[in-house]
Amino acid sequence: MSELEPDTLLPSDRMQSQALDGEVTQIHRGQQYAETGDTFEIEGTTFEVVAVEDRTLGDMTDADAQAEGARDLEQYKQILERVHDDFEWDDDSAIVMHRFERQ
Numbered sequence: 001m002s003e004l005e006p007d008t009l010l011p012s013d014r015m016q017s018q019a020l021d022g023e024v025t026q027i028h029r030g031q032q033y034a035e036t037g038d039t040f041e042i043e044g045t046t047f048e049v050v051a052v053e054d055r056t057l058g059d060m061t062d063a064d065a066q067a068e069g070a071r072d073l074e075q076y077k078q079i080l081e082r083v084h085d086d087f088e089w090d091d092d093s094a095i096v097m098h099r100f101e102r103q
Helices: 013-020 063-069 071-081
Strands: 028-029 039-042 045-056 095-103
Touching: 013 039, 028 063, 063 071
Parallel strands: none
Antiparallel strands: 028 095, 039 045, 045 095
16 A cells, blocks of 8 residues: 555546545546555545556446546546547547545
8 A cells, every 4th residue: 555646646636626525536547546545645634545447438437427526428528538639539448447535
């Protein structure tokens, strides 16, 4: 188990704020950035990574999108297209889900 910098998992201040507010409880990234049991701290609040799973974009559901702060999967796709240059949704693209909980 390691202590991570919060921006290792949550790359924007907005996402970190949403995690503090309980609006974001997981994030999918293009590669693995943490192990189960790793912790990170935002403004004095500790979070623990409770699950790390290999998935594909096609595995994602509305519930996954909502856990990342989006209204639904369609809005999640739009957010990814806006923040990543040359992003194209491919159901077969490998991603890693990192789920975390406030301690």
